[in-house]
Amino acid sequence: MSSDENKNDKPNRRDFLKKAAAIGLGAAVGGTALRRPRRASAQIALPKAPMPRRPFGRSGIKVSTLSLGGMFDILNNRLMLAKALEWGIDYWDTAEGYGGGRSEEGIGRWFARNPDTRKQVFLVTKLSLRRGTDFTPRLEECLKRLHTDYIDLLFVHGISGINEMDPGLESWSQAMKKAGKLRLFGFSTHSNMEDCLEGAARLPWIDGIMFTYNYRLMHEPRMKAAVEACYRAGIGLTAMKTQGGGPVKSDSESEIEMAGRFMRKGFTDHQARLMAVWEDKRIASICSQMPNLTIMATNAAAAVDQTRLSQSDRAMLAQYARETCSDYCAGCSRLCSEVIGIKVPINDVMRCLMYAHSYQDLMLARSTFETLPAQTRALLDRLDFNEAERSCPRNLPIGRMMKEATNLLA
Numbered sequence: 001m002s003s004d005e006n007k008n009d010k011p012n013r014r015d016f017l018k019k020a021a022a023i024g025l026g027a028a029v030g031g032t033a034l035r036r037p038r039r040a041s042a043q044i045a046l047p048k049a050p051m052p053r054r055p056f057g058r059s060g061i062k063v064s065t066l067s068l069g070g071m072f073d074i075l076n077n078r079l080m081l082a083k084a085l086e087w088g089i090d091y092w093d094t095a096e097g098y099g100g101g102r103s104e105e106g107i108g109r110w111f112a113r114n115p116d117t118r119k120q121v122f123l124v125t126k127l128s129l130r131r132g133t134d135f136t137p138r139l140e141e142c143l144k145r146l147h148t149d150y151i152d153l154l155f156v157h158g159i160s161g162i163n164e165m166d167p168g169l170e171s172w173s174q175a176m177k178k179a180g181k182l183r184l185f186g187f188s189t190h191s192n193m194e195d196c197l198e199g200a201a202r203l204p205w206i207d208g209i210m211f212t213y214n215y216r217l218m219h220e221p222r223m224k225a226a227v228e229a230c231y232r233a234g235i236g237l238t239a240m241k242t243q244g245g246g247p248v249k250s251d252s253e254s255e256i257e258m259a260g261r262f263m264r265k266g267f268t269d270h271q272a273r274l275m276a277v278w279e280d281k282r283i284a285s286i287c288s289q290m291p292n293l294t295i296m297a298t299n300a301a302a303a304v305d306q307t308r309l310s311q312s313d314r315a316m317l318a319q320y321a322r323e324t325c326s327d328y329c330a331g332c333s334r335l336c337s338e339v340i341g342i343k344v345p346i347n348d349v350m351r352c353l354m355y356a357h358s359y360q361d362l363m364l365a366r367s368t369f370e371t372l373p374a375q376t377r378a379l380l381d382r383l384d385f386n387e388a389e390r391s392c393p394r395n396l397p398i399g400r401m402m403k404e405a406t407n408l409l410a
């Protein structure tokens, strides 16, 4: 705290919310209640600077450093797509599973009405191996929904080990590229990210990866080395989950204090977390869920702003990461998911809780929870997770949280 700040005058959450609302940043500030989707403000204004672009690995393609995550009701919110293009956010991310196909349909409806914009957009979608390996017909369905005849980058959705990217996928992706249906191929991951990245760096047919990366994980030695290996291999890297939100309901004093201090410097802690990731030039883009124009404008403003975080800003983030370490699941599921005799995707359940608590999006939490195997969901509140808890480097109360997930999301 600087000398001109009253040490006894810690901002309380209510004052902080009032201030955030007063300057029109409410929905964009990374605190809990602040992230509820709201109606867009009429006073949204962006700095008049172009959206930065970075090379996407060895592809020769430059992408906007901010990308539009498609987990919102695009079908009924095409104004978001129009504004995204206007503000230079032309990397759009969706998946066959988002909204049961409605996300792809929404983008497809946009392209049907605005066919001249298709070439402007770097379009990403994803196919999940959990739904089966029949990728060819499902890719055709994606193309139909998206109203396009090619995908710029196709990800295998949410792998948790590099062995899932088997040689069959290499030959399939090459055939699809040859047929003009794909330009680039890769995977997304929020489990065992380091393992997946290290393995991918040895596979010359992986063009791009989207992975969980944020101010909490980016300084860990193994993550740093894995990112460097992929970057050197020419793999395009997209960061997601950059807010580092956790599955534990958090309303801590340190979160409020951090948000207040960044706000006094002219930006939000939400923006600061994005800026920390953008400072890593190996990251081509940040994929952000931006369910309304206020959040999109705030993120875009942070992307075009050339302000760099100061040493003390970074130290503040690092301190907050340390203080809230045990609120955050780092996705290292190889440590906890197989020690209880039956494989339980513990970190996927944690992610559902994160959507509920950190994103304040119960609908997303429930729909993601429903994608987990029914047998797993049925067992969550009955299994003994003591061994898993002993294996967790962050001491997360796994058993209690699995019960909470069952009560809240089942």
Ligand code: SF4
Pocket: 328, 329, 330, 331, 332, 333, 334, 335, 336, 337, 346, 347, 350, 391, 392, 393, 394, 395, 396, 398
């Ligand atoms: S619960 Fe713990 S061990 Fe399991 S993925 Fe999360 S942080 Fe890693």
